Amino acid sequence: xxxxxxxxxxxxxxxxxxxxxxxxxxxxxxxxxxxxxxxxxxxxxxxxxxxxxxxxxxxxxxxxxxxxxxxxxxxxxxxxxxxxxxxxxxxxxxxxxxxxxxxxxxxxxxxxxxxxxxxxxxxxxxxxxxxxxxxxxxxxxxxxxxxxxxxxxxxxxxxxxxxxxxxxxxxxxxxxxxxxxxxxxxxxxxxxxxxxxxxxxxxxxxxxxxxxxxxxxxxxxxxxxxxxxxxxxxxxxxxxxxxxxxxxxxxxxxxxxxxxxxxxxxxxxxxxxxxxxxxxxxxxxxxxxxxxxxxxxxxxxxxxxxxxxxxxxxxxxxxxxxxxxxxxx
Amino acid sequence: xxxxxxxxxxxxxxxxxxxxxxxxxxxxxxxxxxxxxxxxxxxxxxxxxxxxxxxxxxxxxxxxxxxxxxxxxxxxxxxxxxxxxxxxxxxxxxxxxxxxxxxxxxxxxxxxxxxxxxxxxxxxxxxxxxxxxxxxxxxxxxxxxxxxxxxxxxxxxxxxxxxxxxxxxxxxxxxxxxxxxxxxxxxxxxxxxxxxxxxxxxxxxxxxxxxxxxxxxxxxxxxxxxxxxxxxxxxxxxxxxxxxxxxxxxxxxxxxxxxxxxxxxxxxxxxxxxxxxxxxxxxxxxxxxxxxxxxxxxxxxxxxxxxxxxxxxxx
Numbered sequence: 001x002x003x004x005x006x007x008x009x010x011x012x013x014x015x016x017x018x019x020x021x022x023x024x025x026x027x028x029x030x031x032x033x034x035x036x037x038x039x040x041x042x043x044x045x046x047x048x049x050x051x052x053x054x055x056x057x058x059x060x061x062x063x064x065x066x067x068x069x070x071x072x073x074x075x076x077x078x079x080x081x082x083x084x085x086x087x088x089x090x091x092x093x094x095x096x097x098x099x100x101x102x103x104x105x106x107x108x109x110x111x112x113x114x115x116x117x118x119x120x121x122x123x124x125x126x127x128x129x130x131x132x133x134x135x136x137x138x139x140x141x142x143x144x145x146x147x148x149x150x151x152x153x154x155x156x157x158x159x160x161x162x163x164x165x166x167x168x169x170x171x172x173x174x175x176x177x178x179x180x181x182x183x184x185x186x187x188x189x190x191x192x193x194x195x196x197x198x199x200x201x202x203x204x205x206x207x208x209x210x211x212x213x214x215x216x217x218x219x220x221x222x223x224x225x226x227x228x229x230x231x232x233x234x235x236x237x238x239x240x241x242x243x244x245x246x247x248x249x250x251x252x253x254x255x256x257x258x259x260x261x262x263x264x265x266x267x268x269x270x271x272x273x274x275x276x277x278x279x280x281x282x283x284x285x286x287x288x289x290x291x292x293x294x295x296x297x298x299x300x301x302x303x304x305x306x307x308x309x310x311x312x313x314x315x316x317x318x319x320x321x322x323x324x325x326x327x328x329x
Numbered sequence: 330x331x332x333x334x335x336x337x338x339x340x341x342x343x344x345x346x347x348x349x350x351x352x353x354x355x356x357x358x359x360x361x362x363x364x365x366x367x368x369x370x371x372x373x374x375x376x377x378x379x380x381x382x383x384x385x386x387x388x389x390x391x392x393x394x395x396x397x398x399x400x401x402x403x404x405x406x407x408x409x410x411x412x413x414x415x416x417x418x419x420x421x422x423x424x425x426x427x428x429x430x431x432x433x434x435x436x437x438x439x440x441x442x443x444x445x446x447x448x449x450x451x452x453x454x455x456x457x458x459x460x461x462x463x464x465x466x467x468x469x470x471x472x473x474x475x476x477x478x479x480x481x482x483x484x485x486x487x488x489x490x491x492x493x494x495x496x497x498x499x500x501x502x503x504x505x506x507x508x509x510x511x512x513x514x515x516x517x518x519x520x521x522x523x524x525x526x527x528x529x530x531x532x533x534x535x536x537x538x539x540x541x542x543x544x545x546x547x548x549x550x551x552x553x554x555x556x557x558x559x560x561x562x563x564x565x566x567x568x569x570x571x572x573x574x575x576x577x578x579x580x581x582x583x584x585x586x587x588x589x590x591x592x593x594x595x596x597x598x599x600x601x602x603x604x605x606x607x608x609x610x611x612x613x614x615x616x617x618x619x620x621x622x623x624x625x626x627x628x629x630x631x632x633x634x635x636x637x638x639x640x641x642x643x644x
Binding site: 078080124128129130131133134135137138139140141142144145146148149152260263264267273274303304305306307308309310311312313315316319320322323324 | 391439442443444445446448449450452453454455456457459460461462463464467572575576579585615617618619620621622623624625627628631632635636
């Protein structure tokens with residue numbers, strides 16, 4: 001294919017549509033660039049290395065939570081228990097800060113509890129075929145209720161977000177590079193390579209794309225799903241720990257406000273809630289877009305309610321655009 | 330199928346409700362008029378929210394913006410009624426009900442026009458409606474017309490019958506029964522159970538979906554008004570009603586796949602969940618275990634359901 005043909009292809013609507021469908025990350029990066037440009041125009045001089053660091057730091061936990069949604073949505077599911085599990089993780093770690101094992105014990109207990117919740121969710125979804133929406137909703141009630149009980153029991157011991165979590169959640173190297181990337185970069189590499197290069201990743205797509213075909217080809221979906229929901233719960237716990245460190249708070253409802261934006265980030269990033277289509281790369285850009293958008297609306301002086309309205313409208317528009325380009329082929 | 334077979338799930342729930350009431354009387358011998366009255370008023374908003382969710386789910390959708398629509402209609406009603414006459418309050422109520430229909434119709438039209446999955450559209454719209462609610466009023470406030478509070482608080486004739494329950498049953502029956510008996514009701518169930526078959530039988534899919542969401546919006550507005558009437562203020566922040574309504578619908582025998590169930594099962598499910606929460610308090614359990622119990626019951630019912638279903642399929 002020579003250069004001139006390529007130029008012509010760019011001009012056709014079909015080529016654009018193909019670009020959106022096959023490489024959604026390219027137009028998403030364009031949207032992100034436009035938003036960054038808009039914020040610079042609205043407030044000249046705001047875009048700087050430090051500002052980028054703040055945006056990235058705020059996007060990291062959101063991107064991880066959106067990763068939980070991406071992975072589960074690839075199989076046609078969803079994980080509504082991430083908020084309860086994430087809050088629980090931050091909260092348990094904060095209450096165990098004075099225990100003999102200290103911070104390490106708190107984090108291990110939190111991750112183990114999250115993995116247990118994920119295991120039960122996975123058994124419900126994989127073995128008993130409970131709808132993922134209901135299963136994770138029910139699990140979030142269970143986790144939130146138990147966290148509340150734990151809160152009442154531990155109220156005397158005194159609690160605080162440990163310094164180590166504050167450091168990894170909110171500190172930055174030279175005011176620019178957030179340390180939370182120490183957690184995020186390895187996690188991202190694992191997810192990206194896992195989805196593209198491993199059989200397990202391909203099974204996730206296969207189950208979401210056509211569960212019957214996957215079963216007939218010998219996939220044991222229940223095993224895949226159990227592992228998936230354990231992974232999702234542990235990632236939610238990691239995100240919860242980072243948010244707790246970032247905001248220096250520990251409460252049983254800390255992550256609640258991030259649940260819907262996490263689903264939104266995955267949808268904007270090009271993952272289909274019907275399964276079989278999407279990836280983590282787009283989700284990361286989706287999380288960045290939502291964070292920059294929030295910052296832009298703040299810079300424009302729009303009050304929080306207006307921000308929510310704009311936020312919701314953009315999700316509908318972007319999702320509608322995806323549906324249009326992916327269905328007209 | 331006979332009426333009893335079709336309603337077997339609801340009848341089972343009513344049996345469970347009776348057992349729970351007897352159990353409550355045993356563990357708390359003083360449980361009586363006051364308890365029943367409290368129960369009647371406390372289930373009112375979630376009862377309507379569950380009906381709203383049931384309509385959307387029966388037609389094969391799901392509405393995650395019910396809590397936000399409740400918040401919006403509740404603050405608008407409380408703000409406009411504050412200090413106004415009874416007649417003005419009545420006009421506000423009618424206006425808010427129409428607003429509910431419009432909000433729901435917007436949700437439905439977006440689902441139909443954009444062809445984006447229902448769950449994504451209503452999730453996004455939950456931000457929009459909640460944002461508007463905060464624009465109307467940044468903090469809880471306003472007031473309900475006194476007649477509205479009189480309408481739902483207190484006994485109706487016999488001290489054992491809470492007015493709130495009468496209101497719940499009458500409002501739901503007046504709106505739902507004519508719809509369910511009509512052609513439109515048949516279309517709702519048809520679209521919910523098999524969209525392609527419904528389309529080939531000549532059911533207008535788009536119009537039916539918009540109507541189902543408009544009805545959901547209407548019931549969400551009623552739920553918002555019930556919230557204002559029972560708390561006497563408007564709160565702009567959505568409560569836990571969206572997700573709890575999904576839970577109530579599933580427990581109430583409405584299949585999430587659509588096309589199956591009714592609106593009275595979910596109401597009974599709401600009562601059952603509330604009594605369990607009350608019993609937890611009487612047994613001096615930590616009330617937070619009620620939340621755990623709700624999750625376990627929700628999962629347990631579906632696990633048992635799926636086991637029964639697969640046994641039946643194997644035979």
